[in-house]
Amino acid sequence: MTEKLKNYIGGELVSAQADEALPVTNPATGETIAEVPLCGGADLDRAVAAAAAAQTGWAETPMKDRVQVLFRMKRIIEREQDRLAEVVVRENGKTRAEALGSIIRGVECIEYATSLPQTACDKVLMVGQGVECRTQRSPLGVVAGITPFNFPFMVPLWMVPLALGTGNAFILKPSEQTPLGGLEIAAILEEAGLPAGVFSVVHGGREMVEGICAHPGIAAVGFVGSTKVARTVHARSCTAGKRVRALGGAKNHLIVVPDANAEMTASNVVASVTGCCGQRCMAASVLLAVGEVDHIVDDIVGRFRKMRAGVDFGPVISAAALERIAGYCARAADGGAELVVDGRELVSPDAPAGGHWIGPCVIDHATPEHEASCDEIFGPTLTIIRCKTLDEALEIENGNAYGNAAAVYTSSGLVAQEFAHRAAAGMIGVNIGVPVPREPFAFGGWHDSIFGEGDITGPGAIDFWTRMKKITTKWQAQKQTNWMS
Numbered sequence: 001m002t003e004k005l006k007n008y009i010g011g012e013l014v015s016a017q018a019d020e021a022l023p024v025t026n027p028a029t030g031e032t033i034a035e036v037p038l039c040g041g042a043d044l045d046r047a048v049a050a051a052a053a054a055q056t057g058w059a060e061t062p063m064k065d066r067v068q069v070l071f072r073m074k075r076i077i078e079r080e081q082d083r084l085a086e087v088v089v090r091e092n093g094k095t096r097a098e099a100l101g102s103i104i105r106g107v108e109c110i111e112y113a114t115s116l117p118q119t120a121c122d123k124v125l126m127v128g129q130g131v132e133c134r135t136q137r138s139p140l141g142v143v144a145g146i147t148p149f150n151f152p153f154m155v156p157l158w159m160v161p162l163a164l165g166t167g168n169a170f171i172l173k174p175s176e177q178t179p180l181g182g183l184e185i186a187a188i189l190e191e192a193g194l195p196a197g198v199f200s201v202v203h204g205g206r207e208m209v210e211g212i213c214a215h216p217g218i219a220a221v222g223f224v225g226s227t228k229v230a231r232t233v234h235a236r237s238c239t240a241g242k243r244v245r246a247l248g249g250a251k252n253h254l255i256v257v258p259d260a261n262a263e264m265t266a267s268n269v270v271a272s273v274t275g276c277c278g279q280r281c282m283a284a285s286v287l288l289a290v291g292e293v294d295h296i297v298d299d300i301v302g303r304f305r306k307m308r309a310g311v312d313f314g315p316v317i318s319a320a321a322l323e324r325i326a327g328y329c330a331r332a333a334d335g336g337a338e339l340v341v342d343g344r345e346l347v348s349p350d351a352p353a354g355g356h357w358i359g360p361c362v363i364d365h366a367t368p369e370h371e372a373s374c375d376e377i378f379g380p381t382l383t384i385i386r387c388k389t390l391d392e393a394l395e396i397e398n399g400n401a402y403g404n405a406a407a408v409y410t411s412s413g414l415v416a417q418e419f420a421h422r423a424a425a426g427m428i429g430v431n432i433g434v435p436v437p438r439e440p441f442a443f444g445g446w447h448d449s450i451f452g453e454g455d456i457t458g459p460g461a462i463d464f465w466t467r468m469k470k471i472t473t474k475w476q477a478q479k480q481t482n483w484m485s
Contacts, residue, residue: 001399003033005179007043007203008186010050011196016203017042022176027093027315028334029348030354036179036343039204041211044171047200048217051142051169059167067114072192077103078321084184088153091178093356098276099361105436106157108196110459112439113161119440120166120462130476137466139220140243142285144212145231146173148225150234150279152181158443159222160185160459161167163465164198171200171218173208177317213237213244220465222456223247224281227376227402227448234451245452245464249376250281250404254433255288256296257390257420260409262433266299268409271380272433274304275312275358278380279321281449282405282427282434286373287384288393296409297364304341304360304382309351313359316379322356325379328372330363343380363427368396376402386435390415398424404445407433 004021006013016037025035025299037043058066077084081103088099112119112178124134145159163170166295174182182201189199200206207373209229212218213236223233237244254264254272272284289297307313316322325343332339339361346359360380363372372383387393397406408419416430426445429435437443442458444450454460 001093002032002035004037005183005203007037007047008183008199009043009047009197010077010200011190014046015482017046018204020349020420022137022205024091024177024179025318026090026355027311027317028355028404029352030356033090034180036176036203038176038207039202042203043100043202044208044211044215047171047202048142048215051171051200052175052217054195055139055141055167055169058164058169058195058198059297061167062174063120063165063167064117066167067116069189069192069194070110070114070161070165073161074107074114076188076191077110080188084153086354087180087184089314091180092124092149092152093317095311095314102151102154102263106154107268109157110440112162112457113165113293116165116462119459120224120466122355125474131472131474133470133472136469137462138469140468141168142171142218142223143168143220143465144171144173144218145222146209146212146225147182149175149177150276152178153184156182156185158224159461160199162444162461163222163455164194164464168198168465169198171202171212172210172267173202173204176205179203195208202284202439205269209233213242216240218242220462221246221311224456228320230451231448237283242463243452246450247281247456248449248451249378249402249447250283250449251285251374251376251402252405252407252425253286253288253393253400253443254284254406254410255290255390255397256293257290257408257410257412258292259411259415260293260301261411261431262296263408265296266303268431268433269300270303270360272407273382275378275434277313277316278360279316281379281445283376283437284382284407285431286395287382288396289384289385290387290390290393301340301362302381304362307346307359309347309359315356316350316358317356319356321379322358325358325361325377325381328363328375328377328379332361332363332461335367335370337370337372338364340364342455370400374401390418394419394422398422400424400481401447402449405429405435405445405451407431407435430443
C-alpha cells in the first residue's frame with residue numbers, strides 16, 4: 001500500500017484529520033510514491049497551538065544557544081546530502097547534480113543564519129547625559145511558510161533558519177506535489193535538538209493556504225510560488241493583519257550583444273534555460289538578440305538539439321505542466337514566430353516510460369507581444385526576439401510585467417554598466433544567466449515578482465521575522481531639564 005503521509009506537530013508525526021488525499025508521483029516515471037492528505041482547519045489549529053506553547057520558551061533561549069541547533073542542522077544535512085538529493089530527485093524530477101546543488105545552496109542559508117549573534121546584535125548609544133537608547137529585536141511568535149514544488153528542500157531553508165534563529169516557531173506548508181522535503185527538514189531539526197513544537201509541517205492544498213493566511217495565531221507568512229497565488233496570499237494575509245512577503249513568478253530577459261564571448265554565452269544561456277527543466281524563477285526565458293549575433297544563436301540552438309532526456313535534463317513536475325509547455329510549442333507560429341527547436345521531439349526512447357518528459361524548445365523571431373514573450377511558461381523554453389539596438393532591447397525588458405532577474409552578455413564594461421543601471425529587475429547578471437545572489441546578499445525581485453516590501457533572504461529577512469523594541473533608560477539625575485525629564 002502507498003504510504004499516507006502524516007503531519008509533523010509537537011515533535012512527532014501525527015495522522016491528519018482529513019479524509020481526502022492526493023497522490024505524490026515521481027515525475028520521471030509517473031509512479032505514485034506516497035499520498036498527501038489535504039488538511040484543513042483542525043490540523044492547522046493543532047499545529048498553531050503546539051507552536052504557540054513551544055515558542056515562548058524558545059524565544060527566551062539566548063540567541064547563541066538557538067543557533068547551535070542550526071550548526072547541528074548544517075552538519076546533519078552535509079552528512080546526509082546524498083540521501084537527501086535522492087529524495088529530491090524522486091519527488092521533483094531534478095537530475096542528481098541539480099538536486100545536490102539545491103541542497104548545498106540551502107546549507108548556505110543555514111550558514112548565514114548561524115551568524116545571527118553577530119549580524120542581528122542590538123545597538124546602544126548614549127543620547128544624553130546619563131540617558132541611553134538601545135534597540136532589541138523580538139520574535140513575532142508563530143510564523144508560517146508556504147513553499148513551491150520546484151525546490152522542495154532549498155526554498156524552505158530560505159525561511160526556516162532565520163525565522164527559528166530569531167526566536168519564532170515555524171509552521172511549514174510544503175507543496176502538495178513535493179511534500180517529502182519538508183518532512184526531511186523536520187527529522188533533521190529533531191535530531192539537531194530543536195524543542196518539540198517549535199517546527200511543524202502541515203500538508204494540504206488551497207484550503208490550508210487560505211487557513212494560514214487567515215489564522216489569528218499566525219503573525220507572519222512567507223510565500224514562494226506563482227504571481228497569481230502570491231498576489232492572493234499577500235492580499236488575504238494583509239487583510240488579516242499579518243506581515244507577508246510573497247514571491248511570485250518571472251519572465252527573465254537575457255540580452256546578447258555582438259561583442260559577447262560566443263562560447264561562454266552559448267553554454268551559459270543553455271544552462272540557464274534548461275537547468276531544473278526551466279522550472280525555476282531564475283531561468284532564462286527571453287533572449288533579446290541585439291544586432292549580428294546569429295553565430296551565437298546558432299550555437300545555442302545546436303546545443304539544445306544535442307541534449308538528452310534523463311541525462312542533460314529531467315522531467316517536468318506533472319502531466320498538466322507537460323501539456324501547458326507543449327501547447328506553447330504547438331502555437332509557436334501564432335503571431336509570426338518560428339519553432340526552431342521542438343522539445344517534444346527531443347525525448348529519447350531511453351527516457352523512463354510514464355514520466356512527464358519534454359526537451360528544450362526555442363521559439364525564434366517572436367514579437368514582444370507574442371504569448372511566448374509574455375507568459376511565464378515555467379518550462380525549458382527560450383523565446384528569441386531580434387533587436388537592432390541595446391536601447392530597443394532595454395525598452396522590451398523594461399516593459400516586462402515581472403522584475404525578477406535580467407542579464408547581459410558582453411565584453412564591454414560600458415555596456416554592462418549601462419545595462420545594470422537601466423534594467424528593471426531586482427537581480428542583475430553580467431555574463432551570468434542565473435544571477436542568484438549568494439549570502440549575505442538577498443534574494444528578491446521587483447514588480448509582479450514580489451508582493452510585500454523587502455527580500456526573502458539576507459538582512460531584510462532578519463527584519464521581516466522580528467520586530468524592533470526601542471528602550472530608553474536613565475540611571476542618574478540630569479543637570480539639564482528638557483522634554484525627556
